[in-house]
Amino acid sequence: MRFVTYASAAGDDRVGLVDGDRVHGLEPGVTLLGLLESDGLDAAGERAQADPVETVDLDGLTLRAPLEPRSIRDCMGFLQHLRNCSAASDLELDERHHQFPVFYFSNPAAVVGPYDEVPISPNCRRFDYELEIAAVIGKPGATIPLDRAEEHIAGYMLLCDWSGRDLQMNEMALRLGPAKGKDGANTLGPMLVTPDEIEPFRSKNAFALNMTGYVNGELVSEGSWDTVDWGFPDMITYTSRGTRLRPGDVIGSGTVPTGCLFEHFAMDPDGFRGWLQPGDEVRLVVERLGELRQRIVPGVPAEPLSSGY
Structure with a gap:
């Protein structure tokens, strides 16, 4: 799996799963650091694949650093x-x-x-x-x-x-x-x-x-x-x-x-x-x-x- 943090058109930053040339966005407020500390990446990836909040083109997205490291x-x-x-x-x-x-x-x-x-x-x-x-x-x-x-x-x-x-x-x-x-x-x-x-x-x-x-x-x-x-x-x-x-x-x-x-x-x-x-x-x-x-x-x-x- 490949995860990015990107600027959503809704005005916030979101975590998404990269699937080919598309990104399956997770819920607002979710951070990659939060996922690592809680339910882990496997469950998040499955959720993003099955029921994304939004699906957007990877090309043209504003990408942030994937996470704020501790x-x-x-x-x-x-x-x-x-x-x-x-x-x-x-x-x-x-x-x-x-x-x-x-x-x-x-x-x-x-x-x-x-x-x-x-x-x-x-x-x-x-x-x-x-x-x-x-x-x-x-x-x-x-x-x-x-x-x-x-x-x-x-x-x-x-x-x-x-x-x-x-x-x-x-x-x-x-x-x-x-x-x-x-x-x-x-x-x-x-x-x-x-x-x-x-x-x-x-x-x-x-x-x-x-x-x-x-x-x-x-x-x-x-x-x-x-x-x-x-x-x-x-x-x-x-x-x-x-x-x-x-x-x-x-x-x-x-x-x-x-x-x-x-x-x-x-x-x-x-x-x-x-x-x-x-x-x-x-x-x-x-x-x-x-x-x-x-x-x-x-x-x-x-x-x-x-x-x-």
């Missing part, structure tokens, strides 16, 4: 991404990356929809995208065993972790963060795809599905989900260690190799195409999960601190 934990799943980013400094990958999938908490209040405009972070001159996949928790649990971890996944969707690279590097030099360098926007969407939809593509630690990224129509990023080193089962087992995951929590895969501009800058600074600018269009695609298509716009000016920063 939390976002973004992991380092693709180790080649880190190797590529370290190319300019000739640094070896820290051995601890082979022990556990390190992660940071991102900002659920900064989530935007799959076709929304994205403002550049205040004071940022090196704005970047990151092509990732998100797993959405549907079944709560704590200290989840590895062999049961996938039972807790309600579905998958694209994640773009928008990044202010200059801000990020300035913060992390102080051994804390990332903070404002990752605080401006996260894109989720365009739909939540249940695990059964992609099961035939299972491969290694993930699924053999292509991931591509374009800037103004130029192919910049190209990889495959099944090159991930840490799959979502390991990520769920680690992130749930000693704590509780809840329905609506989002786990990010980390960036697929070549899946951001910073990698290209690190590997070939002389041939680098440049950072994102107002007016640029970023299009990110993952097979079977859909695409994000967003235009970059100017951000708000920063309010100075007492230091002048």
Whole structure:
């Protein structure tokens, strides 16, 4: 099943089940987070298929982020991404990356929809995208065993972790963060795809599905989900260690190799195409999960601190 949240002609946002090129809308007031917390997606999908409140064309719909996540934990799943980013400094990958999938908490209040405009972070001159996949928790649990971890996944969707690279590097030099360098926007969407939809593509630690990224129509990023080193089962087992995951929590895969501009800058600074600018269009695609298509716009000016920063 594939679920979207869309702007209904009635003036509200509704959850719908995608059926081919049509969407079967559920009752007003229903949210995807609410469904995950209550009767689950199976019953909702059956209800939408059998007795929709409305049926509308998918083409032309204004899609929102599928859900408002409770939390976002973004992991380092693709180790080649880190190797590529370290190319300019000739640094070896820290051995601890082979022990556990390190992660940071991102900002659920900064989530935007799959076709929304994205403002550049205040004071940022090196704005970047990151092509990732998100797993959405549907079944709560704590200290989840590895062999049961996938039972807790309600579905998958694209994640773009928008990044202010200059801000990020300035913060992390102080051994804390990332903070404002990752605080401006996260894109989720365009739909939540249940695990059964992609099961035939299972491969290694993930699924053999292509991931591509374009800037103004130029192919910049190209990889495959099944090159991930840490799959979502390991990520769920680690992130749930000693704590509780809840329905609506989002786990990010980390960036697929070549899946951001910073990698290209690190590997070939002389041939680098440049950072994102107002007016640029970023299009990110993952097979079977859909695409994000967003235009970059100017951000708000920063309010100075007492230091002048």
